[in-house]
Amino acid sequence: MPRYDTDLDHPVTSDARTVPPPSSRNQSASTDRVREQIESLRRELDRANRAYYADAKPFLTDREYDEKLQRLAALEAEHPEFDDPASPTQRVGGEPVKKFKAVRHSVPMLSIDNTYDDDEVRAWVQRVRRALGQTGQGKSDSLFDAEAGSGLGFACDPKIDGVAISLRYENGILTQALTRGNGVEGDDITNNIKRIRAIPLRLTDNGETPKHLEVVEIRGEAYIPTEEFLRINEEREAADEEPFMNPRNACAGTLKSLDPKWVEERKLGFVAHGRGEVRGSLAEVSTHSEFMQRIRALGVPISTPRLASDEDAILKIIKAFHTEAASLPFAVDGMVVRVDDFAMQETLGATSRSPRWCIAFKYPAERQQTKLIRVEHQVGKTGKITPRAIMEPVLIAGTIVQHASLHNYGQIRKRDIRTGDTVIVEKAGEIIPQVLEPVLELRPKNAKKIVAPETCPVCSGPVEIEHDSEDAETTRRCINPECPAQMREKLIWFVGRRQMDIDGLGEQTIDLIREQSDIPLNHFADIFHLHKHRDALLQLERMGEKKVENLLHGIEDAKGRGMARVLAGLGMRHVGETTAKMLARLYPSIDALLEAEEPALRPKTLSKDEAVRLGFPAEVKDR
Ligand SMILES: [Zn+2]
Secondary structure, three states, rough: OOHHOOOEEEEEOOOHOOOOOOOOOHHHHHHHHHHHHHHHHHHHHHHHHHOOOOOOOOOOOOHHHEEEEEEEEHHHOOOOOHHHOOOOOHHHOOOEEEEEEEEOOOOOOOOOOOOOHHHHHHOOOOHHHHHHHHHOOOOOOOHHHOOOOOOOEEEEEEEEOOOEEEEEOOOOOEEEEEOOOOOOOOEOOOHHHHHOOOOEEEEEEEOEOOOOOOOHHHHHHHHOOOHHHHHHHHHHHHHOOOOOHHHHHHEEEEEEEEOOOOHOOOOOOEEEEEEEEEEEEHHHHOOOHHHHHHHHHHHOOOOOOEEEHHHHHHHHHHHHHHHHHHHOOOOOEEEEEOOHHHHHHHOOOOOOOOOOOOEEEEOOOEEEEEEEEEEEEOOOOOOOOEEEEEEEEEEEEOOEEEEEOOOOOHHHHHOEEEEOOOOEEEEEOEEEEEEEEEEEOOOOOEEEEEEOEEEEOOOOOOOOOOOOOOOOOEEEEEEEOOHHHHHHHHHHHHHHOOOOOOOOHHHHHHHHHHOOOOOOOOOHHHHHOOHHHHHHHOOOOOOOOHHHHHHHHHHHHOOOOOOHHHHHHHOOOOHHHHHHHHHHHHHHOOHHHHHHHHHHOOOOOOHHHEEEEEEEHHHHHHO
16 A cells, blocks of 8 residues: 555645555655644644643644544554654653652752742841842942842732643653652652643743744643532542542642543643743843743743732732632642742742742632531442531532531541531631531530431441451442432433433432332333333323434433443442553453453452452462
């Protein structure tokens, strides 16, 4: 097959396809075309990432991106002579590692002093002024006395609740990515970082890497967007795994996964906030705010620094930003304020812990008091019974909250939370409300201890209780496989958007059919027999001809969703979306999966004890 006949993005003209077998001249011409094709795809994919992450103006859908990426990978495989370490396909490689290598930072990554207090910000600005005056920056005896302070400016950036990393570019190519670690030495997570599409593998300006970009180290925050954080937790809960406390934990856990696959599954973002070693043309930049603009022009996502000339202006920016922060797609827990001028930063220097030219103002996690009215015991689809607080409505960080997690019965006992108590509620990472503790001074005489259900609150089936190493209860679970509460949750999960995505069948319709009709809906398979009950469906309240038609169509469409989504839809413990995808890749049909040997299916993440408890043969427990 002639080379020009590969599946190209913009197929070469039709006459190219019909020319006779290529002469050597034609061959080199077609090779040129392939190279152009490869380069054009690389540019387009880079541009797409940049548009999506740095400029927030996407022009390709995920699907279009994936298709183009596959096409590029196919072309590159056929033409290894055009290999490029910064090609977008390089985001795909990278094998799981056993351990990360520790690497020394070229410039230490210091931590920043935190404050929650306006007065401390004022005091810090005073210290900065004094320090700059004392070291001669103020030129106090000179003619310029009146303008002495006018050169001093401050840049304020949002403090994103993520994980600080350092990216090293040599001649414009990403060569290394390190975690902060202890500030002196961090872990080399380059393989993982390459999977983050928000991070350019190559610095470019209008498609070209500018000359003289010898070394540019960019420091910033990798983060998990709020929506993605909620999705991950939903998935973890679906697989009966402990949800992450906040986006930062989720991000740290993901970046330290030994298998880069996890980084790809979770759509991490990145925002630059500083620099490390810089040599070459960018070393001439004299302020933080200009440095940020320059790297944005090179495709790095930044948050444009807000500039202030004195403490009043700084505090005004901090205050205004708190409101804005709630509407951002990622969690922000404060603002970082720094002296904008690099020469002044140098003059100010650092203590052993942190730079003197920088301070982080943290917004206090918003806490409110309200009354705990009662506790609901919810049965999840794996049988887990979760206590949920029903409270008097209260406004926290911009939203009305009246339900909150009480985690588990062990926590309730430990904190001695009772119904009738006034409780303190906080939003973890400003997202998920949780009850922290009761206000004991306000406890009424009739406050009642919360009793954990001894049997399933829905089916009265037996419960199983798990404890941690200190004998505190961690989990309580209904173990009746026929439990209608579990089945209801399983059905709702199964038809959900990320699983079978059945149009016309949601929580309400499931309840309607199960509660108001004789149509059997007690198992996944029953869904696919609903078409036999057309007439009975039409009898139901609010179920007209059109709605039933829509429902039956939706069920028909769902048959084509594929193996991975069926597996994830079953809501088995330890089989979330990611594991289901993995299984479907390895075993493309149900038959193949059923034939698979148990040891081959045993998740590597399972602890030995858990594996044995779940009934895996003891001899494979060391796998
Ligand atoms: Zn039950």
